Amino acid sequence: MRPSSLLYLAAAFAPLSLAFAQNVRATGKINEFYAQNCVNCHGAKLEGGVTPANNKVPSLLSEQFLHGNDDESIAKSIKNGYPEKEMPAWGAVLSDKDIRSMVIYIREQQFLFKRGQVKIEKLADSFDGKSQVHSFHVDTWVGDLVEPWSLAFLGANKAIVTEKLGYAYLIDNGKRAARPLIGVPAVDTGGQAGLLDVVPHPDYAKNGWIYFAFSDPQTRDGQPVSLTRIIRGKIKGNALVEQQTIFQAPVEMYPKAGGVHFGGRIAFDGKGHVFFTIGERGTGTNAQNLGVAMGKVHRLNDDGTVPADNPFAKDPKALPSIWSYGHRNPQGLAIHPGTGDLYDLEHGPRGGDEANLVLAGRNYGWPVITYGMDYPGTPMPGSEGTAKAGMEQPVTYWLPSIAPCGASFYSGDLFPKWKNSLFVASLAAKELRRLEIEGNKLVSQEVIFKGETDSNRIRHVIGGPDGALYVLFRERIARLTPAN
Ligand code: HEC
Known part of the structure; x- marks a missing residue:
């Protein structure tokens, strides 16, 4: 990451990482971490939105991710971020295991979202x-x-x-x-x-x-x-x-x-x-x-x-x-x-x-x-x-x-x-x-x-x-x- 973007991030997200530090000490639960650190941009339902500087934030429920749909690509996005688009690099605060937990959380939310869209019938006996x-x-x-x-x-x-x-x-x-x-x-x-x-x-x-x-x-x-x-x-x-x-x-x-x-x-x-x-x-x-x-x-x-x-x-x-x-x-x-x-x-x-x-x-x-x-x-x-x-x-x-x-x-x-x-x-x-x-x-x-x-x-x-x-x-x- 370029040093300038690091500085920018530190300034823009100091309150967020502080909240995170407290959260990790309190429970370390990944859904709480999402609620405190991702919601502002990606939305409470992972539906996407806009950043403070008006960059478009993609939905995490999408079938077509900008940077790859597989687990590894998603983990990489979270770890390294896209600072030029205001997506922070979380690798400094989240361990690889935490990032893995976040990928699991995103997958579960995608599943619940999809499930909410289709009506699943109770199976008949025949x-x-x-x-x-x-x-x-x-x-x-x-x-x-x-x-x-x-x-x-x-x-x-x-x-x-x-x-x-x-x-x-x-x-x-x-x-x-x-x-x-x-x-x-x-x-x-x-x-x-x-x-x-x-x-x-x-x-x-x-x-x-x-x-x-x-x-x-x-x-x-x-x-x-x-x-x-x-x-x-x-x-x-x-x-x-x-x-x-x-x-x-x-x-x-x-x-x-x-x-x-x-x-x-x-x-x-x-x-x-x-x-x-x-x-x-x-x-x-x-x-x-x-x-x-x-x-x-x-x-x-x-x-x-x-x-x-x-x-x-x-x-x-x-x-x-x-x-x-x-x-x-x-x-x-x-x-x-x-x-x-x-x-x-x-x-x-x-x-x-x-x-x-x-x-x-x-x-x-x-x-x-x-x-x-x-x-x-x-x-x-x-x-x-x-x-x-x-x-x-x-x-x-x-x-x-x-x-x-x-x-x-x-x-x-x-x-x-x-x-x-x-x-x-x-x-x-x-x-x-x-x-x-x-x-x-x-x-x-x-x-x-x-x-x-x-x-x-x-x-x-x-x-x-x-x-x-x-x-x-x-x-x-x-x-x-x-x-x-
Ligand atoms: C300040 C706004 C902001 C915050 C906070 C933020 N993101 Fe992002 N995120 C973005 C933007 C903007 C992009 C799109 C980057 C691009 O266009 O390349 C993005 C992209 C992503 C992507 C890749 C999506 C794709 O389509 O490939 C993932 C995954 C992601 N964010 C997860 C997270 C997680 C998890 C958190 C919280 C730990 C988080 N983001 C916090 C703004 C944010």
């Missing part, structure tokens, strides 16, 4: 929709459920659904059993805890094994504690029998019961391994600690033994089941049917949700790097920015957050042009997304449909043996078939 390459029809397949968490097909007409509150039901020809499966383990249901994933072994037809993930309630020193545990069992009549534990962390490692971030997804690679996720349980440092089970993707042989070629199998300080680390709350896990690549979807903090290509031994960065900020609008404590050597970048991240949950690659025949697309369920945004991914690259992305009310929160999506897509809403499972 409706038709159009995506980029297929038209589809949505109908209720199984209703009368309470927070279904996962669905697995056990044959052409047989399925099993789990509910967060600890029930699993068999489904026969689209009809849910009147009574829940007997013998499902007791689960912690506090906060985000519950009965989580259910996935049959790839050779289920031969061996009958079904795998479950759940929040395992234990007591330690008289206090209730819980953590994600993986078991398998077989169905006999309406009961789960022959149960075996596949993974259970030592109870000394269990955090306080209830609370957040259990992970709890399971995926098979078809080569004798089972992958599963455990969230960091609300303690970011867990994710970087190889000595604990939290904040990791794990890999075991399908009988629970440790594969000899696991990346940390020979590290005496690490849990041998760990496949990758630095994860926050991975609630989606999917294997590409063509390449065998493993992807996870994880809830980040505000603005930091990620899709990752998950590779052996890699560090996915949480909480050291993140694209998000803390919920009050302050930088994540302890975070060092969005990238760091030795830590992986996501395939994509969502800003604002959509709260991605279950995900599956489509491999059916009913929607030929959706083959190998990754479908992603979202809770907060209440939408179903379709991603085309090649390796570590996002090729395209679209919203298939979007709901409005809490009953449209989507927990999971999987393809059925009939080629239809099954979507788990809050109270029902819907079925997507081609529209005629």
Whole structure:
């Protein structure tokens, strides 16, 4: 920056930076910083305006930014400013992390503005929709459920659904059993805890094994504690029998019961391994600690033994089941049917949700790097920015957050042009997304449909043996078939 403009700025904005200094000491919240330092020019609603010297101030809600629409360009504008047009350079008062928070804030406001412009209908139980390459029809397949968490097909007409509150039901020809499966383990249901994933072994037809993930309630020193545990069992009549534990962390490692971030997804690679996720349980440092089970993707042989070629199998300080680390709350896990690549979807903090290509031994960065900020609008404590050597970048991240949950690659025949697309369920945004991914690259992305009310929160999506897509809403499972 030219010295003359520096002087000019100092004179023009001394009161503003003073206000900022106080604000940062008081709360550091980015919306307050905007209100004190940007509003005069960019407007209370980010709508733009004019500067004291009558320069035109662009709207920050625009689809077409003067200096680039991507996050990096916006951050650069804020950092370096355009002093010749009276846009101050904020790099002296705002750290890169603060600037990142401001970009997130601008993205959220853009989203709210756009959302205010379109009327989003409450999704009907039955409706038709159009995506980029297929038209589809949505109908209720199984209703009368309470927070279904996962669905697995056990044959052409047989399925099993789990509910967060600890029930699993068999489904026969689209009809849910009147009574829940007997013998499902007791689960912690506090906060985000519950009965989580259910996935049959790839050779289920031969061996009958079904795998479950759940929040395992234990007591330690008289206090209730819980953590994600993986078991398998077989169905006999309406009961789960022959149960075996596949993974259970030592109870000394269990955090306080209830609370957040259990992970709890399971995926098979078809080569004798089972992958599963455990969230960091609300303690970011867990994710970087190889000595604990939290904040990791794990890999075991399908009988629970440790594969000899696991990346940390020979590290005496690490849990041998760990496949990758630095994860926050991975609630989606999917294997590409063509390449065998493993992807996870994880809830980040505000603005930091990620899709990752998950590779052996890699560090996915949480909480050291993140694209998000803390919920009050302050930088994540302890975070060092969005990238760091030795830590992986996501395939994509969502800003604002959509709260991605279950995900599956489509491999059916009913929607030929959706083959190998990754479908992603979202809770907060209440939408179903379709991603085309090649390796570590996002090729395209679209919203298939979007709901409005809490009953449209989507927990999971999987393809059925009939080629239809099954979507788990809050109270029902819907079925997507081609529209005629
Ligand atoms: C004194 C007036 C003024 C203030 C205060 C101000 N801006 Fe600006 N801002 C401008 C002007 C004028 C431009 C357009 C520059 C140009 O025409 O190249 C601009 C441009 C920008 C751009 C780039 C927009 C685009 O279309 O590429 C961003 C982002 C931005 N400002 C963010 C902020 C933020 C965040 C704050 C508060 C921390 C802020 N501005 C405070 C006047 C201001």
